[in-house]
Amino acid sequence: MNDLDNRARLEPLDPGSEDPGFWIRFHGRVMAQARDELARRQMAGEWNLTEVVFQWRKTLVPMTLLAATLAGIFVLGHEEPEPFLSPIALEEALMEDLVGDPIPTVLGREAQLDEVAFLTGAGGF
Amino acid sequence: MPFLCLILNKKAHFRVRVSALIETTDGELVRAALEGQTRAFGILVSRYMRPAYLVALSITGNSxxxxxxxxxxFLVALKRLGDCRDVERFGGWFLTIVRNRARNLLRRERLRRGEELTPEISPGPGGPAEDxxxxxxxEQLENGLEGLSEVRREVLLLHDLEGWKHREIAExxxxxxxxxxxxxxxxxxxxxxxxxxFHGSAPSGEES
Incomplete structure (x- = not known):
């Protein structure tokens, strides 16, 4: 018995031997039922930016929060201290950067009170 | 002349399609089907629909x-396609799914869908007597196969009816x-x- 005989003997078990359209219908039925799943796979292969972010949300959200926290700590840690402002008397403010003694000092000296002494003491010349 | 070119193009296109059907490996088809390519999955279905049917028949015993x-x-395989680790061995993986589902069916009560694909036994040229x-x-064949173990039924059907080689079946x-x-x-x-x-003749001797 050769292969052809063996095949011929079993052929009645092949539904296509009695019904030539059987396998075409079989194929069509499977493909129709697979349509949704194939479409889903196609969609999954065409990700846009939103979908990428959505897919990575489990990683992205904690990382973003962590980065924001670290940035906040960094900025606050390096803040310049405010300059110390002490109250200054009006007289001190007016006399700041002036060379020579103040006028009352000059006037208080026991030196002769003449124009030359006054002007010299006040730093006029 | 353009008409001739059209015919030649059509023939070339047909050759490409046929060669794609024959030459494309299971692995290439599986990878494409994973991306949702309908044509690739369609070729896989064409390639394995008969073996799947025969393996299922060898277990369930009825068409x-x-x-x-x-x-x-096929639908289960498509959904779980990502689980197929060695895509080049899709055939073995897929037939295991067929086998498991057939065994489960035998355990459960038989589930029937409303619409069936029962072969329409069209009236043959020989008339009702021939049918x-x-x-x-x-029925005789199905009864004869019942006495065989599951794996022997599979091997017999895949080799003699589907035309697979020993090596392919072994793989x-x-x-x-x-x-x-x-x-x-x-x-x-x-x-x-x-x-x-069945036919009243004496059992055959050892196969040569």
Whole structure:
């Protein structure tokens, strides 16, 4: 018995031997039922930016929060201290950067009170 | 002239399609099907629909259940395609799904869908008497196969009816080549004896 005989003997078990359209219908039925799943796979292969972010949300959200926290700590840690402002008397403010003694000092000296002494003491010349 | 070019183009296109059907490996088709390519999955279905049916038939023992099981197995395989680790060995992986589903079906109560693909036994040229004879032969074959183990039925059907080579069966069933030959030998002998008994002839001797 050769292969052809063996095949011929079993052929009645092949539904296509009695019904030539059987396998075409079989194929069509499977493909129709697979349509949704194939479409889903196609969609999954065409990700846009939103979908990428959505897919990575489990990683992205904690990382973003962590980065924001670290940035906040960094900025606050390096803040310049405010300059110390002490109250200054009006007289001190007016006399700041002036060379020579103040006028009352000059006037208080026991030196002769003449124009030359006054002007010299006040730093006029 | 343009008409001739059109014909030649069509022929070339047809050759490309046929060669794609034959030459594309299972692995390439599986990878494309994973991306949702309908055509690739369609080729896989064409390639494995008969083997799937025969494997299911060898377990369930009747054509209606074999149809249901093999169709469902394709859909299950598509959904779980990502689980197929070695895509080049898709055939073996897929037939395991078919086998498991067929066994589950035997355990459960038989599930039936409303619409079935039962072969329409169209009236043949020989008339009702001829149709009855064909039906009788099919029943004899199914009864004859019942006496075989599951794996021998699979080997017999895949080799003799589907035309798979020993090596292909060995790869896809995960058994050694020599075991396939042995199973085939005993399955053929058993079936010959059974059919001989139906027809009232003496059992055949050892196969040469």
């Amino acid at each position: 209606e259940d074999a149809e249901d099981v093999s169709q469902e197995a 009855l004879k064909r039906l009788e032969i099919r 896809r069933l995960g058994i050694p080549d020599g075991t396939v030959r042995s199973h085939l030998h005993f399955a053929r002998k058993h079936l010959r004896d059974q059919l001989g008994a």
